[in-house]
Amino acid sequence: MAEQGSTRPNGAKMAMRPRTQVFLGVVVAAVLAIAGTVVYNVAGSQESDNTVTWWVPDWDYSKAAGLVPQFEQQHPGIVVNLVQTTGDTVANRTAVALDSGNVPDVITESLARVRTYATKGQLAAVGDLYGQDMPVADFAPGLVDALTFDGQTYAVPYRWATNALIYNPTLFAAAGITEAPRTWADFERDAKLLTKGDVVGTAWPMKGDPSDLTLRFLDFAISDGAKIAGGTPQLTASSSEAAVDLIGGSVAQGWASRSSFELDNTGIRELFLQGRVAMYPGGVFDVDAAVKQGAPVATALLPGPDGPGTAQGVGWGYLIPKASAHQDAARQLVSFLARPENMAALTLTFPARISASTDPKFTTPQRQPYAVQLAQHSVPAPNDPRWTSRVQAVHDKIQEVALGRTTPADAAAQIQALAG
Amino acid sequence: MTTLTAPPPVRDRQRRARPVVLILPAAILTAILMVIPIVATIVRVVASGGTGLTELFSLPNVGRVFLNTAGWTAGSVVGAIVIGYAGALVLQSARLRFAGLWRGLLMIPWIIPGVVGATVWRWTLSTDYGILNQALLDLGLIGEPVRWLSNPDVVLWAVALIQIWVTAPFVMLMVSAALTSIPAERFEAARLDGAGGLAILRHIILPAIRTTTGICVLTLAIWALNSFTIIWVATSGGPAGASTILPVLLYQAFQNGDQVLVSSVALVQVIIGGVLAVLFARTMRTDLEEQT
Amino acid sequence: MRRSLGRASAGAGLWGTLAVLLVWSLAPIAVMIFTSFKKRADIFAVPVRLLPESWTLDNYRTVFTSSSMPHALLNSVIIGLLVAIATLVFCFSAGYALARFRFRAARPLALFILLGQVVPLTVLLLPVYQIVVSLKLSDTTIGVAFAHLAITVPLVTWMVRNQIAAIPYDLEEAAQIDGGSRFDAVSYITLPVCAPGLAAAGMFAFLQSWHEFLFASVLATSTASRTAPVALTQFASEFDVDWGATMAASVVLTVPIVILFVVMQRYFVAGLTGGAVKG
Numbered sequence: 002m003a004e005q006g007s008t009r010p011n012g013a014k015m016a017m018r019p020r021t022q023v024f025l026g027v028v029v030a031a032v033l034a035i036a037g038t039v040v041y042n043v044a045g046s047q048e049s050d051n052t053v054t055w056w057v058p059d060w061d062y063s064k065a066a067g068l069v070p071q072f073e074q075q076h077p078g079i080v081v082n083l084v085q086t087t088g089d090t091v092a093n094r095t096a097v098a099l100d101s102g103n104v105p106d107v108i109t110e111s112l113a114r115v116r117t118y119a120t121k122g123q124l125a126a127v128g129d130l131y132g133q134d135m136p137v138a139d140f141a142p143g144l145v146d147a148l149t150f151d152g153q154t155y156a157v158p159y160r161w162a163t164n165a166l167i168y169n170p171t172l173f174a175a176a177g178i179t180e181a182p183r184t185w186a187d188f189e190r191d192a193k194l195l196t197k198g199d200v201v202g203t204a205w206p207m208k209g210d211p212s213d214l215t216l217r218f219l220d221f222a223i224s225d226g227a228k229i230a231g232g233t234p235q236l237t238a239s240s241s242e243a244a245v246d247l248i249g250g251s252v253a254q255g256w257a258s259r260s261s262f263e264l265d266n267t268g269i270r271e272l273f274l275q276g277r278v279a280m281y282p283g284g285v286f287d288v289d290a291a292v293k294q295g296a297p298v299a300t301a302l303l304p305g306p307d308g309p310g311t312a313q314g315v316g317w318g319y320l321i322p323k324a325s326a327h328q329d330a331a332r333q334l335v336s337f338l339a340r341p342e343n344m345a346a347l348t349l350t351f352p353a354r355i356s357a358s359t360d361p362k363f364t365t366p367q368r369q370p371y372a373v374q375l376a377q378h379s380v381p382a383p384n385d386p387r388w389t390s391r392v393q394a395v396h397d398k399i400q401e402v403a404l405g406r407t408t409p410a411d412a413a414a415q416i417q418a419l420a421g
Numbered sequence: 422m423t424t425l426t427a428p429p430p431v432r433d434r435q436r437r438a439r440p441v442v443l444i445l446p447a448a449i450l451t452a453i454l455m456v457i458p459i460v461a462t463i464v465r466v467v468a469s470g471g472t473g474l475t476e477l478f479s480l481p482n483v484g485r486v487f488l489n490t491a492g493w494t495a496g497s498v499v500g501a502i503v504i505g506y507a508g509a510l511v512l513q514s515a516r517l518r519f520a521g522l523w524r525g526l527l528m529i530p531w532i533i534p535g536v537v538g539a540t541v542w543r544w545t546l547s548t549d550y551g552i553l554n555q556a557l558l559d560l561g562l563i564g565e566p567v568r569w570l571s572n573p574d575v576v577l578w579a580v581a582l583i584q585i586w587v588t589a590p591f592v593m594l595m596v597s598a599a600l601t602s603i604p605a606e607r608f609e610a611a612r613l614d615g616a617g618g619l620a621i622l623r624h625i626i627l628p629a630i631r632t633t634t635g636i637c638v639l640t641l642a643i644w645a646l647n648s649f650t651i652i653w654v655a656t657s658g659g660p661a662g663a664s665t666i667l668p669v670l671l672y673q674a675f676q677n678g679d680q681v682l683v684s685s686v687a688l689v690q691v692i693i694g695g696v697l698a699v700l701f702a703r704t705m706r707t708d709l710e711e712q713t
Numbered sequence: 714m715r716r717s718l719g720r721a722s723a724g725a726g727l728w729g730t731l732a733v734l735l736v737w738s739l740a741p742i743a744v745m746i747f748t749s750f751k752k753r754a755d756i757f758a759v760p761v762r763l764l765p766e767s768w769t770l771d772n773y774r775t776v777f778t779s780s781s782m783p784h785a786l787l788n789s790v791i792i793g794l795l796v797a798i799a800t801l802v803f804c805f806s807a808g809y810a811l812a813r814f815r816f817r818a819a820r821p822l823a824l825f826i827l828l829g830q831v832v833p834l835t836v837l838l839l840p841v842y843q844i845v846v847s848l849k850l851s852d853t854t855i856g857v858a859f860a861h862l863a864i865t866v867p868l869v870t871w872m873v874r875n876q877i878a879a880i881p882y883d884l885e886e887a888a889q890i891d892g893g894s895r896f897d898a899v900s901y902i903t904l905p906v907c908a909p910g911l912a913a914a915g916m917f918a919f920l921q922s923w924h925e926f927l928f929a930s931v932l933a934t935s936t937a938s939r940t941a942p943v944a945l946t947q948f949a950s951e952f953d954v955d956w957g958a959t960m961a962a963s964v965v966l967t968v969p970i971v972i973l974f975v976v977m978q979r980y981f982v983a984g985l986t987g988g989a990v991k992g
Contacts, residue, residue: 024900028802035855042849056934060950087946090930093838096678097931100839103846117678208657260548262571262660267954271757286952294754349951390677393658394481400661404573419481447807447826447870454863455829458840504734511730523731525975527738532970533745534942535924537963540956541741541748550761552744586741591917598913618723632875640868643830650926668833675835687836694831702824705875 053330054082054105058091061109064347072337079330095320099123104322106331112158112318115148116232116384119155125321128154130332135339139354141314147232147381148318157339161316162350164220164303165374167287168280169273171297172200181280181301185221185247188304192256195279203281204258204272205248207403209265211396212389216313216382217282218244218399220303223380224310233385236420242413243306249402250409261403282312285350288367300370302378312374313382316353351375391420459691465684473685480670482662490666493581494645500585501641502634505592510626512593513600524597531590539654542583546570546655570656573663580664583651588644592637599630632705639701646694749773749960756956772961775948781936782962785944786969788854788933789923792940795858796922797915800865801873805911808873809899813882823874830867834927837863842931852934860928865918872917876910877903912977923970941966 057065062085069081084105086094091110098104099118110118118124131137131154137145141161148156168181176195182188192202206213219227219234221244227236251257258264258278270287272278274296282303291298303310319335321328337343341357351371352358358372395416401407407415466473477483508527512520530538545551546569554566569579611621627634649668652658658665658673667690674682744763748756749772751765758766776782811823841860842851850856880903888898904911929940936944945962948955 031799035850038853038855039849042851042853058951059947084934085936086934087930087943088949088951089946090943092676093927094931094934097839097842101843101846103842103851114678208659211657260568260571262568263543263547263549263656265657266952272759275757275759277759284952290953386678390674390679390682393673397482397659397662400659404661406661415481443806443810444822446803447866448822450803450862450866451826451829453844454837454841455832455867458837459832461840462836504737507730508734511727511734514727517727517731521975523735525971527734528974529742529967529971530738531920532923532974533742533967534945534963535926536942536945537745537959538741540959541744544761545741545744550757550759552761552763555761586737590738594913598910636868636872636875646831647833671833671835683835687833690833691831691836695828698827698831699824702820702827706820 051079051327051330052082053079053107053327053334054084055107055109055334056084056086056091056095056105057109058086058088060088060349061347068338068343068346072334075337076330076333079333081334099322099324102324104324106321106325106327107334108320108322109317110156110320112148112156112161112316113382113384113389115156115318115320116150117386118320119150119153120386123323124155125323125325125328125331126153126155127157127321127332127335130157130336130339135336135354139356141353141355141375141379143381144314144353147384156318156320157335158316158318158353159339159344160318160348160350161314161353161375162285163312163314163371163374163379164217164282164284165312165371166280166301166303167273167283167291168299168301169276169278169297170299172276172279176279181299182304183302183309184304184307185243189247189251189256192251192279196256199277200279201258201277202256202279203251204264204269204278205252205261205281205403206264206266206269207252207261207396207400208263208268211393213266214248214396214399215392216315218248218395219383220282220310220312221247223313224303224305229313229380229383231385232381232383234383234388234420236417238413238417241416242409245399245402245412245416246409249399249412252403253405262400285368285371288371289349292365292367298367300367302370302374309374309378311378311380314375314379315382316350318353388420394419462684462687462691465681466688469681469684473681473683474688476682477670477685477689482665485662486665486667486670489577489664490646492577493584493666494642496578496581497584497588497645498638498641500581501588501592502637504585504589505637506596508589508593509596509600510622512597524593527593528590530586531588535587535650536654538587539583539651542586542651543570543655546579571660573660576656576660576664580652580655583655584645584648587651588641591640595633595637596630599633600626635701635705639697642697643694646690745960746964749957749964751957753955753957769957772955772957773965775955775958776962776965780947780958780962781939781944782941782947782965784936785939785941786966788938789941789966790969792854792858792861792929792938793919793922795854796861796865797919799858799862800869800918801911801915803862803866804869804873804914805907807870809877809903811870812874812877823871826867826870828867829863832863834864834925838927838931841928845932851932852938854938857929857932857938857940858922860932861922861925863928864921864925869914869918872914873907873911876907876914880906916974916977 055065062083065083069083073079073081092114095108095110095114095118099121100123115124128149131145135157140158144158144161145154148154148158166181172195173179173181173191176191178191178194182191195202205217222234222236222240223229225240225243227234227240229235248257252259252261258272264272266283266287269278269281270283270290273281273283273287274291274294276296288298288300303312305311319338321331321335325331338347339354341352341354342360344352344354345357345360345363348357351363352360355376358364363372398407398412398416398419402409402412480486511517512524517523545553548554548566548568548571551569553569554563557563558566568575570576607625608621611625616624647668649672652664652666652669653672656664658669667686671683671686671690674686747763747765750768750770752767752769752771755762755766807826811819841863845851845856845860848856848859850859884902884906885895885898888902889895924942925940926942930943933939933943945959948958948962
């Protein structure tokens with residue numbers, strides 16, 4: 002094949018050019034295309050002064066799209082640009098946007114991460130939005146405080162919920178148990194009674210996000226004496242030991258599913274729906290799913306050492322980046338969204354404002370214990386970044402107890418050293 | 422063929438010229454996309470006084486993480502090479518029909534989205550409702566379900582299996598192609614000399630595809646050192662950190678916004694990867710010089 | 714007699730190995746495909762069944778009518794092609810230069826380029842993001858393609874370099890003697906010989922870009938440039954994952970690429986030749 006070039010006479014010299022020209026032509030075209038895109042982007046990015054860009058996760062998108070026209074009607078002159086983020090990527094994208102300065106105007110973000118951004122000075126203070134129309138007292142106890150650092154509040158929450166105990170009344174009846182467990186002793190006794198054949202008493206989410214497991218750990222520890230102060234958990238050895246014993250010990254002894262290592266929240270829910278897990282601390286979404294499917298479900302307050310236990314609240318809210326160029330319009334949008342009726346529309350779990358929870362979808366009989374848990378037995382989850390960085394290690398310790406490799410006492414001591 | 426009529430000096434002159442323009446785009450890209458971030462990383466690690474590194478090496482499970490990473494890398498590289506070679510050798514056989522179709526089908530693990538592949542394997546390996554345990558039980562090969570993903574002694578190899586499944590097609594592709602370029606005469610000569618299959622493998626095939634093997638090992642090792650999705654989806658690094666490897670540690674630090682720790686882990690990964698790359702370049706140096 | 718028995722057992726060994734490899738490769742794929750036809754309750758049914766209890770097309774309907782997957786598939790293909798082409802252009806010139814020219818900096822430079830492959834992407838995230846934004850290319854396919862060059866250029870440069878080094882320089886020289894410029898020699902002689910190898914490297918670059926998630930998730934803020942791996946996560950709502958739809962989307966993503974590959978594979982096999990083998 003090489004021969005063809007070498008045996009032709011010199012006249013072939015001319016015939017060779019076209020291919021080179023084609024190649025150069027392609028390169029030129031590519032450069033022009035890229036330049037064109039850049040110019041188009043620069044030109045197109047002349048926004049009006051009153052375009053508010055709002056980042057919304059997938060799951061809220063359609064409801065948000067329904068609310069936006071109402072807002073624009075009430076605030077002529079402001080245009081809302083809705084951008085759909087995918088749930089998994091919210092944390093990354095928000096962090097990168099805030100770090101780089103290329104920010105939208107309103108971000109729907111998890112309240113657990115607000116402190117990280119606020120301490121880096123990346124958020125605008127929104128404390129002045131709370132007032133007559135949006136009184137602090139209308140929000141769940143301790144919630145606005147948890148979002149206030151150095152005297153300034155940095156987020157407006159719209160969703161806020163805790164776990165409560167979900168159980169299968171049919172399985173309970175079959176085992177002769179008449180009411181939901183109220184104390185840890187009841188919980189353990191009932192779970193052991195219910196564990197037979199294909200059914201296990203309970204299960205823990207040991208796979209997936211480590212904070213799922215440590216949330217339950219911390220719920221138990223707080224119920225037994227640990228505290229959360231200034232967004233930081235203050236653990237005690239005895240409460241840690243009791244909590245670790247409850248979770249890890251139950252797996253080691255068998256009245257919690259041994260396959261917990263492979264289960265995340267979704268897995269546990271699926272097993273519950275099929276009647277293979279009798280009870281577990283879970284969120285409101287699981288209850289709705291069971292009701293929708295017609296599966297037997299009932300709810301109760303989380304059991305504590307000798308009475309109702311305390312649960313941590315987690316949720317989502319609106320942030321306004323400090324670097325946003327449309328602060329006023331952004332604040333107007335956030336105020337609009339924080340109105341009780343709009344808050345209720347956007348929320349699947351529970352709204353952050355008590356006045357919004359009168360909406361019928363939040364007052365079904367199964368949700369009643371959740372409302373009580375939230376109002377009377379809840380604290381906001383910790384948001385100290387130092388705790389967050391320890392969550393994985395705590396999670397692994399609990400699993401070691403579940404594997405039978407460590408005793409709860411040893412594990413609690415190590416957790417104390419890590420995070421105390 | 423041609424006769425060399427060009428005077429040697431011209432040729433040498435051209436060979437010694439500096440082709441700056443040709444290399445410039447690739448070199449600039451590398452500089453922007455790689456060097457600057459690496460330097461920034463090193464600066465961040467040094468500026469923090471090495472606190473990131475102390476934090477990393479004082480994590481309770483750091484020894485385990487390094488051990489896991491080594492085992493994972495070695496296991497998945499070896500496994501992918503063995504399976505990739507097997508596939509390539511089988512497809513190479515003159516006796517086989519529809520080789521193109523089989524090759525296409527065997528490529529699918531590399532093409533499906535990583536998350537999906539990992540999830541399907543997670544379902545398959547599930548202790549209670551995975552079809553693997555079901556099949557093994559039905560065949561009577563095991564007495565009770567194996568806890569592939571929740572037994573700390575087994576889990577690292579179970580996830581390495583997934584990595585092998587995903588990466589073996591790449592090896593198979595590279596080796597397949599390399600095999601076709603071995604002239605048929607060599608095989609015939611060997612057969613005439615009475616060599617059996619194994620001898621042919623050792624003396625003809627393996628030497629001829631040395632460079633390919635080198636590229637495969639390097640690529641597989643780099644993939645293994647950066648692979649995070651598979652383990653995250655299958656086990657989230659558990660149970661109790663039994664399947665946590667460096668990239669998983671990096672991701673966890675990244676999610677926590679712990680920039681200093683991120684930089685430190687990244688630096689360690691760059692150093693390990695760099696060592697492998699240098700080893701590879703050295704091994705390939707002799708091959709290349711013989712070629713040019 | 715003995716010989717034909719030997720042949721027969723070798724044949725059986727061949728088919729046996731192929732069968733094992735096929736089952737090994739395709740069993741999980743079968744799970745994926747069957748799951749895409751299952752209803753929600755069926756997917757997590759215990760005891761697990763491979764085949765659906767009742768077949769349904771709902772998942773595919775979801776994918777095609779109420780998801781951004783078709784658009785994302787298009788984006789991913791476009792970005793993949795852009796990445797493959799750009800990679801080949803840059804790497805061919807660099808690889809050619811590194812293979813043909815002997816200058817002091819050649820080996821260190823080659824190693825320098827190779828080291829680019831070992832950097833974790835999390836470290837590159839912010840710098841690359843800032844570069845793309847400052848080039849006003851954020852949320853465009855071109856911007857994402859540029860970011861992806863970080864994971865393709867280093868290795869492909871080496872693949873091409875090996876490739877070209879295996880081709881004797883005499884061939885190009887002969888073309889030049891006949892009056893062509895060096896450029897012509899390359900495009901008329903070297904390129905055709907390398908073309909299959911370049912196609913293979915291009916496919917490698919395409920798949921690297923195809924699978925990439927981190928950069929794509931951060932650089933694409935809207936569906937205008939969202940890629941397939943990122944779009945797959947849209948079936949995961951906050952507390953729940955629609956696995957049926959995810960598997961259906963995955964099938965939709967994979968089928969075109971597999972077809973493309975089967976069509977292209979004749980080039981492949983002929984193709985990865987040059988760089989890997991001596992003489």
